[in-house]
Every structure is written in C-alpha cells, then in structure tokens.
Amino acid sequence: MRHSSARNVIERTFGLLKLRWGIIRNGSYYPIDTQIGILHNLIRQQMSADPFEPQVDAFLEHEDNTLGVIDRTESSTEWTEFRDVLASMMWDACVIDNLAL
Numbered sequence: 001m002r003h004s005s006a007r008n009v010i011e012r013t014f015g016l017l018k019l020r021w022g023i024i025r026n027g028s029y030y031p032i033d034t035q036i037g038i039l040h041n042l043i044r045q046q047m048s049a050d051p052f053e054p055q056v057d058a059f060l061e062h063e064d065n066t067l068g069v070i071d072r073t074e075s076s077t078e079w080t081e082f083r084d085v086l087a088s089m090m091w092d093a094c095v096i097d098n099l100a101l
Contacts, residue, residue: 021042
C-alpha cells in the first residue's frame with residue numbers, strides 16, 4: 001500500500017508539472033541533462049525560493065527521520081507464511097466473487 005500511495009503521489013506530481021511546463025509534456029530532442037537544466041531555470045525564474053525547503057531541512061535534521069523508511073529487506077519464514085496465507089485468502093475471495101457473477 002505504501003508503494004501504491006507513493007506511486008499515486010508521484011504520478012499526480014508529474015501530471016501537474018506537465019500541465020505547467022510544456023517541455024516535459026512530449027518527448028524532446030534535448031538530452032535529459034539539458035532538459036533538467038532548462039526546467040530548473042524555468043522554475044527558478046518563477047520561484048526564487050522553495051517554500052518547502054525549511055520543512056525539508058527540519059525533517060532531515062530530526063533524529064527520527066528514518067521512521068517508515070525501508071532500507072533493506074530480509075526473508076523470513078514467518079512473513080513468507082503470512083504473505084502466502086494472505087494471497088490465498090485474496091485469491092479465494094476473487095474466485096468466489098467471479099462465481100457470483
């Protein structure tokens with residue numbers, strides 16, 4: 001669910017950026033580094049300061065900023081079993097729903 005939520009936020013963000021900045025709406029013949037520079041300059045012309053920069057800095061300085069951040073994964077029998085049971089329950093529910101149609 002976290003991955004899905006993050007993906008939705010990223011897709012909405014890019015949608016808004018594409019509405020505002022035409023250079024990223026379609027493919028461009030400029031190299032990606034040039035496109036980044038152009039976009040950065042356009043944004044800086046409109047916004048001389050990032051209104052969220054102080055909040056980001058405060059978050060990064062906070063000692064608990066790693067909460068909710070996944071930096072590694074390990075396999076375990078307990079979680080494998082949990083995942084398999086959950087997947088089976090979801091599959092059974094899907095099959096039952098399809099039979100009801």
